[in-house]
Amino acid sequence: MQNTPLSDLEVAEEMADAARAAILPYFRQPNLEADNKQDDGFDPVTIADREGEKAMRAVLAQHRPEDGILGEEFGQTAGTSGRTWVLDPIDGTRGFISGTPTWGVLIALGTEAGPFLGVVDQPYIGERFLGSEGNAISKGPAGTMQIATRQTRTIEEAIVFTTFPEVGTPAEGNAFRAVSQKSKLTRYGMDCYAYALLAAGQVDLVIEAGLQSYDIQAPIALIQAAGGVVTDWQGNPAHHGGRALAAANAELHASALEILRQF
Known part of the structure; x- marks a missing residue:
């Protein structure tokens, strides 16, 4: 009997499971070494980052060998399907x-036009x-449930996040x-978890700059599936990285965009 092929979402979940298993043994371990990828700052990478991506790539080699990968x-x-999986084994x-426990595993699937599937996973x-095809859900200690962004209409009512002050x-x-x-409240330092909170209806805006495509593609797909809007600071697609404005709804997005466009 032949095995039924996995759906894209099932493949993504298998990748997230594999990344969890590879990464968690290193979390909160004493003397974990971190190499610095920057000459003029601190951009750490650890064995956990590398092992997490290797684990995800192994799943793709088994189930989606025709797809491209950007990690x-x-x-x-390179792939032959016109589709690319975009991976960040440890965002944060x-x-x-x-x-x-605010870092996460990011998995996106899309084309040159942008991502259409996104996973933000917090293993610890x-x-x-998970977000795809207009459907967004969360799985965790509270069970599995549908999620959706909030309907906050004004910046004065909004909770705003960014990673670095x-x-x-x-x-x-x-x-x-x-x-x-x-805004009503500003918070810092949550990395990809802030985007997940936006998709889950807990916060209203996430504003960042200096992003890479692997930082933002999974959050874009997740937030859009939950009813939100993600663009750059000029209202253009953000999936290639740079500046990102994620908003719970179109009205709030327009208000924030009007301010950001002045700079």
């Missing part, structure tokens, strides 16, 4: 080496967010603060 740690692998390695707390360049930092100073 943070091992770069681009700074948090990982600090012991905070056992929480997984400086955001990016001084000008980009000023743009972010122009939005955040109008």
